[in-house]
Amino acid sequence: MSIASARPALPEQPLPAWRRAVLKVGSSLLAADGGGLNARYAEALAGFISASREQGREVILVSSGAVAAGRALLRQHVPSGGDLAARQALAALGQAPMIALWQSLGTRPVAQVLLTHDDLRNRRRYLNARATLRELLALDVLPVVNENDTVAVDELKLGDNDNLAAIVAALVDADLLLIASDVDALYSADPRRDPAAVPITRVDALTPELLAMAGGSGSSVGTGGMRTKLEAATKAAGAGIATALFSGRDEATVSALARGFLRGTLIAAWGTRMQARKYWLRHAPAAPGRIRVDAGAARALAGGRASLLPGGVLGVEGDFQRGDLVEIVDEADQPVARGLCQYGATEARRLAGRHSREIEQVLGYSYGAEVVHRDDLASLAHAEMTGERTA
Ligand SMILES: Nc1ncnc2c1ncn2[C@@H]1O[C@H](COP(=O)(O)OP(=O)(O)O)[C@@H](O)[C@H]1O
Numbered sequence: 101m102s103i104a105s106a107r108p109a110l111p112e113q114p115l116p117a118w119r120r121a122v123l124k125v126g127s128s129l130l131a132a133d134g135g136g137l138n139a140r141y142a143e144a145l146a147g148f149i150s151a152s153r154e155q156g157r158e159v160i161l162v163s164s165g166a167v168a169a170g171r172a173l174l175r176q177h178v179p180s181g182g183d184l185a186a187r188q189a190l191a192a193l194g195q196a197p198m199i200a201l202w203q204s205l206g207t208r209p210v211a212q213v214l215l216t217h218d219d220l221r222n223r224r225r226y227l228n229a230r231a232t233l234r235e236l237l238a239l240d241v242l243p244v245v246n247e248n249d250t251v252a253v254d255e256l257k258l259g260d261n262d263n264l265a266a267i268v269a270a271l272v273d274a275d276l277l278l279i280a281s282d283v284d285a286l287y288s289a290d291p292r293r294d295p296a297a298v299p300i301t302r303v304d305a306l307t308p309e310l311l312a313m314a315g316g317s318g319s320s321v322g323t324g325g326m327r328t329k330l331e332a333a334t335k336a337a338g339a340g341i342a343t344a345l346f347s348g349r350d351e352a353t354v355s356a357l358a359r360g361f362l363r364g365t366l367i368a369a370w371g372t373r374m375q376a377r378k379y380w381l382r383h384a385p386a387a388p389g390r391i392r393v394d395a396g397a398a399r400a401l402a403g404g405r406a407s408l409l410p411g412g413v414l415g416v417e418g419d420f421q422r423g424d425l426v427e428i429v430d431e432a433d434q435p436v437a438r439g440l441c442q443y444g445a446t447e448a449r450r451l452a453g454r455h456s457r458e459i460e461q462v463l464g465y466s467y468g469a470e471v472v473h474r475d476d477l478a479s480l481a482h483a484e485m486t487g488e489r490t491a
């Protein structure tokens with residue numbers, strides 16, 4: 101039974117417009133009775149994914165449930181907490197049945213994507229994960245992401261799939277993070293413990309008071325509870341992505357989602373995705389290196405809408421890798437922009453002053469016509485920075 105089923109249904113509110121969303125489905129839904137995997141609630145969620153696809157939208161699924169599935173397969177008591185290696189073994193055992201469950205509920209092929217914190221901290225792996233996920237969407241395949249529990253210990257661990265889902269949402273430039281759980285909203289206190297708890301359906305800012313309302317998991321299969329959901333929403337908000345929390349146990353709630361309405365808690369983003377991205381590009385630590393550009397390129401970059409092409413590059417200083425954040429300066433060494441470089445310093449040096457169509461001939465391969473793509477670039481010119489949110 102849903103925790104909040106004895107309470108009155110929540111009002112519907114419009115979801116923000118979205119084209120790409122990450123949907124996180126917790127163990128509390130896939131192993132709802134505390135036993136093995138069960139399609140009972142996953143079916144409606146799979147229906148939502150198919151309906152979204154038909155509306156021309158893209159969904160990336162982040163699914164838990166491997167540990168619960170593994171535990172049920174062994175048909176023996178394995179303690180929920182405790183031994184990390186035992187949990188890892190259970191996850192390895194249950195991962196294939198979890199993927200098979202999602203495959204059985206849809207017609208599109210399902211692709212398994214296993215990630216760790218290390219994969220997303222390392223710039224090259226981050227870019228590879230992003231490219232793979234984008235390619236899977238282009239192939240019209242449903243990516244099903246989970247933490248790679250076999251290798252994820254301590255510092256490699258994201259710790260929970262709520263946080264993983266927020267990171268994946270930023271990785272794939274999603275517009276919305278949808279978190280389906282066994283509770284229909286964020287409450288003023290854990291509704292399992294406090295019958296007087298009241299639902300909070302709209303959050304404009306995640307204040308310390310709100311964060312303090314969130315408790316841990318109330319079920320035997322879930323891990324982070326509301327605490328990790330609010331952590332995830334904080335990460336998503338900082339990346340310009342709104343989060344919707346809702347009960348995946350309530351069919352009417354899930355079908356309302358396909359109509360663009362939420363019965364649950366909507367946590368607003370801090371700004372637009374582009375503002376958040378530009379803010380990050382302007383303020384994150386840059387790699388030890390600089391790209392010097394000619395006057396024409398400097399003018400174009402100051403406008404905030406042009407990419408940096410190899411022809412505008414005069415020289416490259418220092419050392420950086422493909423994907424690093426680098427500073428771009430003009431002929432007088434004045435910073436004009438910052439951006440993620442598509443080529444490493446050695447490659448960029450060889451490309452300086454060349455035409456984009458010569459890239460393949462010079463390097464023997466190409467990552468694209470731009471040294472820095474305009475989506476990955478933030479101008480430091482005053483006009484483009486006005487209106488920037490303060491973090
Ligand atoms: N303030 C709160 N509002 C709503 N739920 C809360 C709150 N604090 C703790 N919870 C608990 O969070 C649980 C959902 O998280 P969790 O068990 O980790 O599920 P999942 O497997 O879906 O991630 C709810 O069942 C509820 O008991």
Ligand SMILES: N[C@@H](CCC(=O)OP(=O)(O)O)C(=O)O
Pocket residue numbers: 125126127128163164165166167168191246247249259260261262321322323324325
């Ligand atoms: N990677 C683990 C999921 C851990 C987790 O975050 O679970 P949950 O709190 O149910 O989303 C598994 O597949 O069992």
